[in-house]
Amino acid sequence: xxxxxxxxxxxxxxxxxxxxxxxxxxxxxxxxxxxxxxxxxxxxxxxxxxxxxxxxxxxxxxxxxxxxxxxxxxxxxxxxxxxxxxxxxxxxxxxxxxxxxxxxxxxxxxxxxxxxxxxxxxxxxxxxxxxxxxxxxxxxxxxxxxxxxxxxxxxxxxxxxxxxxxxxxxxxxxxxxxxxxxxxxxxxxxxxxxxxxxxxxxxxxxxxxxxxxxxxxxxxxxxxxxxxxxxxxxxxxxxxxxxxxxxxxxxxxxxxxxxxxxxxxxxxxxxxxxxxxxxxxxxxxxxxxxxxxxxxxxxxxxxxxxxxxxxxxxxxxxxxxxxxx
Amino acid sequence: xxxxxxxxxxxxxxxxxxxxxxxxxxxxxxxxxxxxxxxxxxxxxxxxxxxxxxxxxxxxxxxxxxxxxxxxxxxxxxxxxxxxxxxxxxxxxxxxxxxxxxxxxxxxxxxxxxxxxxxxxxxxxxxxxxxxxxxxxxxxxxxxxxxxxxxxxxxxxxxxxxxxxxxxxxxxxxxxxxxxxxxxxxxxxxxxxxxxxxxxxxxxxxxxxxxxxxxxxxxxxxxxxxxxxxxxxxxxxxxxxxxxxxxxxxxxxxxxxxxxxxxxxxxxxxxxxxxxxxxxxxxxxxxxxxxxxxxxxxxxxxxxxxxxxxxxxxxxxxxxxxxxxxxxxxxxxxxxxxxxxxxxxxxxxxxxxxxxxxxxxxxxxxxxxxxxxxxxxxxxxxxxxxxxxxxxxxxxxxxxxxxxxxxxxxxxxxxxxxxxxxxxxxxxxxxxxxxxxxxxxxxxxxxxxxxxxxxxxxxxxxxxxxxxxxxxxxxxxxxxxxxxxxxxxxxxxxxxxxx
Numbered sequence: 001x002x003x004x005x006x007x008x009x010x011x012x013x014x015x016x017x018x019x020x021x022x023x024x025x026x027x028x029x030x031x032x033x034x035x036x037x038x039x040x041x042x043x044x045x046x047x048x049x050x051x052x053x054x055x056x057x058x059x060x061x062x063x064x065x066x067x068x069x070x071x072x073x074x075x076x077x078x079x080x081x082x083x084x085x086x087x088x089x090x091x092x093x094x095x096x097x098x099x100x101x102x103x104x105x106x107x108x109x110x111x112x113x114x115x116x117x118x119x120x121x122x123x124x125x126x127x128x129x130x131x132x133x134x135x136x137x138x139x140x141x142x143x144x145x146x147x148x149x150x151x152x153x154x155x156x157x158x159x160x161x162x163x164x165x166x167x168x169x170x171x172x173x174x175x176x177x178x179x180x181x182x183x184x185x186x187x188x189x190x191x192x193x194x195x196x197x198x199x200x201x202x203x204x205x206x207x208x209x210x211x212x213x214x215x216x217x218x219x220x221x222x223x224x225x226x227x228x229x230x231x232x233x234x235x236x237x238x239x240x241x242x243x244x245x246x247x248x249x250x251x252x253x254x255x256x257x258x259x260x261x262x263x264x265x266x267x268x269x270x271x272x273x274x275x276x277x278x279x280x281x282x283x284x285x286x287x288x289x290x291x292x293x294x295x296x297x298x299x300x301x302x303x304x305x306x307x308x309x310x311x312x313x314x315x316x317x318x319x320x321x322x323x324x325x
Numbered sequence: 326x327x328x329x330x331x332x333x334x335x336x337x338x339x340x341x342x343x344x345x346x347x348x349x350x351x352x353x354x355x356x357x358x359x360x361x362x363x364x365x366x367x368x369x370x371x372x373x374x375x376x377x378x379x380x381x382x383x384x385x386x387x388x389x390x391x392x393x394x395x396x397x398x399x400x401x402x403x404x405x406x407x408x409x410x411x412x413x414x415x416x417x418x419x420x421x422x423x424x425x426x427x428x429x430x431x432x433x434x435x436x437x438x439x440x441x442x443x444x445x446x447x448x449x450x451x452x453x454x455x456x457x458x459x460x461x462x463x464x465x466x467x468x469x470x471x472x473x474x475x476x477x478x479x480x481x482x483x484x485x486x487x488x489x490x491x492x493x494x495x496x497x498x499x500x501x502x503x504x505x506x507x508x509x510x511x512x513x514x515x516x517x518x519x520x521x522x523x524x525x526x527x528x529x530x531x532x533x534x535x536x537x538x539x540x541x542x543x544x545x546x547x548x549x550x551x552x553x554x555x556x557x558x559x560x561x562x563x564x565x566x567x568x569x570x571x572x573x574x575x576x577x578x579x580x581x582x583x584x585x586x587x588x589x590x591x592x593x594x595x596x597x598x599x600x601x602x603x604x605x606x607x608x609x610x611x612x613x614x615x616x617x618x619x620x621x622x623x624x625x626x627x628x629x630x631x632x633x634x635x636x637x638x639x640x641x642x643x644x645x646x647x648x649x650x651x652x653x654x655x656x657x658x659x660x661x662x663x664x665x666x667x668x669x670x671x672x673x674x675x676x677x678x679x680x681x682x683x684x685x686x687x688x689x690x691x692x693x694x695x696x697x698x699x700x701x702x703x704x705x706x707x708x709x710x711x712x713x714x715x716x717x718x719x720x721x722x723x724x725x726x727x728x729x730x731x732x733x734x735x736x737x738x739x740x741x742x743x744x745x746x747x748x749x750x751x752x753x754x755x756x757x758x759x760x761x762x763x764x765x766x767x768x769x770x771x772x773x774x775x776x777x778x779x780x781x782x783x784x785x786x787x788x789x790x791x792x793x794x795x796x797x798x799x800x801x802x803x804x805x806x807x808x809x810x811x812x813x814x815x816x817x818x819x820x821x822x823x824x
Contacts, residue, residue: 191696191697192692192695192696192697193688193689193692193695193696193697194695196681196688196697197688199674199677199681200674200677200681200685203674203675203676203677204670204671204672204673204674204675206665206670206671207665207671207672207673207674207685208685209633209653210631210633210653210662210663210665210671210672211653211657211662211685211686211739212653212654212656212657212658212662212686213653213654214652214654270674270676270677271676
């Protein structure tokens with residue numbers, strides 16, 4: 001409160017901290033430089049590709065989750081849905097011999113679950129946190145009605161494993177898929193009419209309705225997009241595991257939501273960016289990677305992101321408090 | 326009455342100054358108030374009233390100047406200090422514990438200090454009842470505060486002042502959420518407090534109240550002292566001039582206009598909860614005012630009219646087309662829109678830019694192949710900020726940082742940009758400054774002159790009588806009176822409102 005004169009020329013550090021994603025970018029840079037100094041196995045081409053590869057599944061779903069959180073809703077069922085959808089993908093390919101049909105089935109299943117979540121939220125008016133926890137329980141149980149054990153690869157199509165392990169122009173296929181999803185999400189949110197209305201829906205649903213739009217419609221779209229992206233991720237997952245795995249999605253929803261929140265998207269809706277989510281996913285995966293390379297206790301892979309999340313949200317609060325005052 | 330000139334004032338403030346980073350919130354302000362006197366503290370938003378009150382309440386520590394009570398200089402570092410010196414502030418946001426009883430709330434400080442053990446519950450109730458007796462309040466000491474209406478919660482706050490033997494009571498906009506009957510009662514309470522020798526500082530925007538209740542007026546503007554005079558030496562116009570800093574010759578300008586075609590035709594409108602069988606129509610170039618007390622159905626009607634809330638019976642036709650399906654998208658397409666009474670909850674996206682707030686209803690016009698043309702959008706927003714002289718630093722600043730009056734102009738622009746035939750204004754001047762009010766009144770007249778049908782929902786009598794061509798009065802969800810401009814009187818309207 002003391003000196004007001006220095007406010008006009010904030011230092012570089014301060015400007016970085018107060019810019020939209022400066023803090024996240026700074027954290028990422030510090031992590032990369034720090035790990036680069038700590039171990040010579042970090043800053044290698046193959047390790048960079050590995051990190052991107054591991055980021056792709058989370059990022060694909062996190063883009064959808066960013067849109068959903070922006071409309072002030074959340075989907076806790078994405079992990080359970082991912083596992084179930086991976087079984088559907090594999091079973092469909094086994095039955096039809098077509099990867100395209102398998103992928104389609106997975107995406108349709110995910111989108112369908114998203115639609116049900118949307119209807120429970122917008123029509124039955126059940127809080128989406130509760131509604132999607134219920135959906136998670138139903139899917140976790142339901143998948144065992146569908147298959148008692150992992151759905152194995154009976155079709156042996158040579159192209160199938162390539163979805164997860166193949167390269168196009170030197171870039172892993174999952175990374176390409178994630179990049180396309182993120183780019184489309186980024187553009188949609190920042191440049192298009194529907195992106196604006198996602199933001200408006202979360203920022204003030206009643207004002208949005210008074211302005212002649214249906215906030216429920218945008219919430220529904222966000223749920224369905226998130227679900228469809230879960231289906232897409234399930235195709236990659238099934239290929240990666242070379243099986244449909246009923247238990248594969250455990251904890252996945254937490255990683256996704258943690259990344260979206262770390263990326264600066266508000267749990268209250270109305271605020272968030274895809275760029276923030278991308279940076280946050282990379283931060284979490286670099287931390288993962290670092291813990292492995294440094295041969296730390298692997299349980300830290302779960303503990304450290306928790307700490308990072310709290311720190312990040314605390315910094316964000318402080319930043320906003322400063323602006324408000 | 327003791328001779329005031331010989332006695333030290335109950336409260337004297339001299340040269341009070343407060344700085345916040347980048348702003349001088351209060352600059353060398355002085356005032357005094359005597360026992361048994363009501364001092365009105367007036368000024369627009371940002372004039373420094375809140376800052377001043379918060380320093381008297383011990384919330385802020387002054388950067389300069391002195392506060393004296395009964396001739397003795399005081400230094401407050403916490404609200405407890407101010408209370409100990411006999412100053413009690415009744416803030417707009419009432420600070421009671423909803424789950425506690427009335428008596429517990431009155432002795433809250435003792436409760437928090439763990440002194441209840443000594444005092445005893447029965448004693449607390451007895452003392453509360455005693456205070457009510459002295460002040461003439463009819464409140465049950467055992468009622469839970471959450472079950473009381475705001476007006477009674479206010480009395481509980483005032484009772485806290487009496488319990489602490491406060492000699493100076495400061496009321497911050499005390500009537501902003503009271504009904505006319507409750508306002509009358511509050512004025513009786515204030516008279517009672519005066520007779521008990523308590524000095525009162527009364528902060529309000531409502532000039533008619535000032536003339537009724539205040540002995541003296543002190544006006545602040547931009548953090549500075551402007552004038553201190555007995556109320557008797559003021560006129561409405563002189564107070565407004567002091568507050569705004571320029572003369573407002575005509576609060577309610579009126580262009581000559583002749584009503585055109587019927588734009589709104591409502592027949593037999595009912596809603597499940599409140600409205601019953603409403604029929605009326607509104608023509609182009611007309612301002613039709615709806616008056617009603619709290620709960621009469623003004624906001625319900627406003628929301629049903631634009632398709633926001635469902636209706637159970639009846640029809641609404643806008644420019645001869647039915648509002649069907651009954652939703653806001655159809656309403657917008659037919660050309661009817663609502664400026665809500667609740668800017669924060671139903672109007673603003675607080676952390677979003679001025680531009681994006683303004684273009685929300687018009688987004689489709691700036692969209693090409695799904696993409697928003699931000700250059701065109703910014704240009705359009707710039708046009709409206711110039712036209713309405715909306716004060717702000719940049720178009721991309723968060724609308725949260727604008728004053729209430731400027732926020733309201735942005736929300737009005739949201740609809741004007743879209744281009745409506747009918748605009749429904751629900752309490753359009755709630756919580757905004759006198760200066761900005763005058764601008765909004767002028768704008769309403771301008772809109773009617775341009776051929777808009779304007780439907781005005783208001784609980785402010787001067788606004789209703791000053792702006793409306795025709796008036797309907799609502800009570801219990803029904804129309805209980807209708808007046809034309811010439812035949813409308815305050816008494817007639819109030820009579821119909823309590824039917």
